[in-house]
Amino acid sequence: xxxxxxxxxxKNLSIEYKTPFFVYDEQILTNTYNKLKNxxxxxxxxxxxxxxxxxxTIVNHINNLGAGLEISSESELICALKAGANSKDIIFVGPxxxxxxxxxxxxxxxxxxxxxxxxxxxxxxxxGLKYNRKINIALRVNPSLVGRGSELIMSGTSSKFGIDEDxxxxxxxxxxxxxxxxxxxxxxxxxxxxxxxxxFFENTKYILEMAARLSSKHNFKLEMIDFGGGLMPTVYxxxxxVNLDEIKKHLSPFIDSYINDxxxxxxxxxxxxxxxxxxxxxxxxxxxxxxxxxxxRFAITDGxxxxxxxxxxxxxxxxxxxxxxxxISSNNRxxxxxxxxGPLCTPADMLLENVLLPELEQGDLIVLKGSGAxxxxxxxxxxxxxxxxxxxxxxxxNNEIGSCMIRKRQMAEDVFRDQILFSNKNVENLH
Numbered sequence: 560x561x562x563x564x565x566x567x568x569x570k571n572l573s574i575e576y577k578t579p580f581f582v583y584d585e586q587i588l589t590n591t592y593n594k595l596k597n598x599x600x601x602x603x604x605x606x607x608x609x610x611x612x613x614x615x616t617i618v619n620h621i622n623n624l625g626a627g628l629e630i631s632s633e634s635e636l637i638c639a640l641k642a643g644a645n646s647k648d649i650i651f652v653g654p655x656x657x658x659x660x661x662x663x664x665x666x667x668x669x670x671x672x673x674x675x676x677x678x679x680x681x682x683x684x685x686x687g688l689k690y691n692r693k694i695n696i697a698l699r700v701n702p703s704l705v706g707r708g709s710e711l712i713m714s715g716t717s718s719k720f721g722i723d724e725d726x727x728x729x730x731x732x733x734x735x736x737x738x739x740x741x742x743x744x745x746x747x748x749x750x751x752x753x754x755x756x757x758x759f760f761e762n763t764k765y766i767l768e769m770a771a772r773l774s775s776k777h778n779f780k781l782e783m784i785d786f787g788g789g790l791m792p793t794v795y796x797x798x799x800x801v802n803l804d805e806i807k808k809h810l811s812p813f814i815d816s817y818i819n820d821x822x823x824x825x826x827x828x829x830x831x832x833x834x835x836x837x838x839x840x841x842x843x844x845x846x847x848x849x850x851x852x853x854x855x856r857f858a859i860t861d862g863x864x865x866x867x868x869x870x871x872x873x874x875x876x877x878x879x880x881x882x883x884x885x886x887i888s889s890n891n892r893x894x895x896x897x898x899x900x901g902p903l904c905t906p907a908d909m910l911l912e913n914v915l916l917p918e919l920e921q922g923d924l925i926v927l928k929g930s931g932a933x934x935x936x937x938x939x940x941x942x943x944x945x946x947x948x949x950x951x952x953x954x955x956x957n958n959e960i961g962s963c964m965i966r967k968r969q970m971a972e973d974v975f976r977d978q979i980l981f982s983n984k985n986v987e988n989l990h
Contacts, residue, residue, distance in 0.1 A: 563953045563960050579844040579862030580949040588839035592624045598803035600814040603827045609635045611832030611932040616965040618642040633660045654719050671695040673746045687739025699746040704765050734779045742779040745770040748787035756805040783826035792837040794929030795880045833932035840931020842867045846923045856897045858919040863901015863908045865945045868938040870910045881911045887924035892917040946974045
């Protein structure tokens with residue numbers, strides 16, 4: 560079975576939970592993971608980037624499929640542990656880790672902390688001295704090679720991520736300079752949104768060869784190499800898809816040769832966030848009003864970028880077009896060019912622009928596919944004090960399809976619960 564979610568199910572969920580909401584298809588997620596894993600060399604592990612969608616149910620399911628986890632904060636580490644992950648299958652990345660977060664990760668014995676600056680390296684070495692132990696780290700390298708063909712390039716230029724590759728060649732044996740860290744490997748992420756298998760292969764080849772050079776120069780064994788990922792899922796209209804068969808065909812023999820040259824098998828990690836979870840997610844919103852404005856037709860919905868900023872280009876500021884969209888209505892209508900905007904008081908709140916859809920009417924459901932990544936938790940959820948919407952998990956149990964809520968909708972009282980009202984009377988009462 561390719562999927563579990565149907566139009567009828569979405570109609571029923573809209574009645575039970577009200578719109579807007581996110582709904583995730585367990586079968587699509589499982590299929591996506593298995594297809595990716597099968598396209599890779601058997602020695603390559605898939606690590607899920609929790610930032611893409613940190614709902615604990617999704618993290619738990621991906622972890623149960625066999626993926627490790629890449630986390631970027633204390634909260635994401637707590638999520639990973641709640642999801643049942645083994646700490647030895649967790650790596651901690653990110654350019655702005657606090658000392659508290661680093662010590663928290665060390666206390667939970669994560670596989671390694673990925674170091675992104677010399678000052679962070681100094682800090683972790685100091686923490687190791689404090690506890691009189693060597694801390695497992697990987698060095699994030701900002702490579703000299705520019706990540707071609709990426710939607711978002713993250714290498715070969717000045718960056719807040721990682722340590723420039725040139726620095727490693729200008730320094731002497733760093734492995735002996737830092738007595739309280741254990742350098743176990745190299746981490747590099749060159750870019751995201753890659754559709755061309757050739758670029759993915761060339762990036763991976765460069766990273767692995769660079770890792771071998773750096774380990775030789777600085778005298779540490781390559782116990783692990785995280786070569787990033789960046790594969791692009793199919794989420795936009797008229798968008799192609801990455802050829803996994805070509806990746807397998809070209810990458811597998813290279814990995815065999817690479818391992819043979821090393822003389823041992825390092826832990827090889829491919830990170831994947833959006834590629835794994837985007838297609839399993841659907842954002843369902845309802846049309847509140849329709850209108851004409853200076854020759855353009857608009858539909859105003861109860862959902863918007865405060866919950867699904869990814870549909871409007873997201874934190875990547877992408878402008879590749881509209882998400883693949885389906886309309887659920889009570890009757891058939893002709894397709895016309897329309898614009899779909901949410902309830903926020905900003906012109907940026909546009910979910911779809913110049914999109915060809917059946918003529919929208921009040922009460923229609925708009926289903927934005929490919930919404931499983933960087934949606935709810937990457938969006939400005941407190942704009943207009945709107946809060947989070949409901950998240951729903953659709954699963955199969957003994958060939959029976961079921962659904963359950965995996966995040967409650969934030970009500971108005973939830974949004975304001977942690978705020979504290981200041982007044983002069985409060986101050987006067989203290990005296």
